[in-house]
Amino acid sequence: MADRHIEGARRTYLAEHYRVGAGAEELTRFAIHLRDTVAQMEREGTPIGYVSATVVPADDYLASVLEAPSEQVAREALARAGIPFERISSAVRITRTDDEESAAPSHGNEPPNHQGAEPS
Numbered sequence: 001m002a003d004r005h006i007e008g009a010r011r012t013y014l015a016e017h018y019r020v021g022a023g024a025e026e027l028t029r030f031a032i033h034l035r036d037t038v039a040q041m042e043r044e045g046t047p048i049g050y051v052s053a054t055v056v057p058a059d060d061y062l063a064s065v066l067e068a069p070s071e072q073v074a075r076e077a078l079a080r081a082g083i084p085f086e087r088i089s090s091a092v093r094i095t096r097t098d099d100e101e102s103a104a105p106s107h108g109n110e111p112p113n114h115q116g117a118e119p120s
Contacts, residue, residue, distance in 0.1 A: 031062060
């Protein structure tokens, strides 16, 4: 379900939700409800997938990412979930593969490399 790649001619859609005064808990409930609604639609045979959601509490903002064959199907999921949104856009997802992740820099978690330094 979540984070599952959907085969076929599906596109990624980003829905933006601004809910002034909603707070992190309410925005998280919206995201969970959308995820559950999409799962129900999948069980019913609708070609849609829930990818992820990001809550930005300081901005009263929720970004939800869906995969669907059309914007209309993504809009249908949002409508069925009863979650208002300000904008929906076709998007491009860029993810890290396992190989990229293992080759990624450690961001300071390793000791510095002292090439040429004498051992102590």
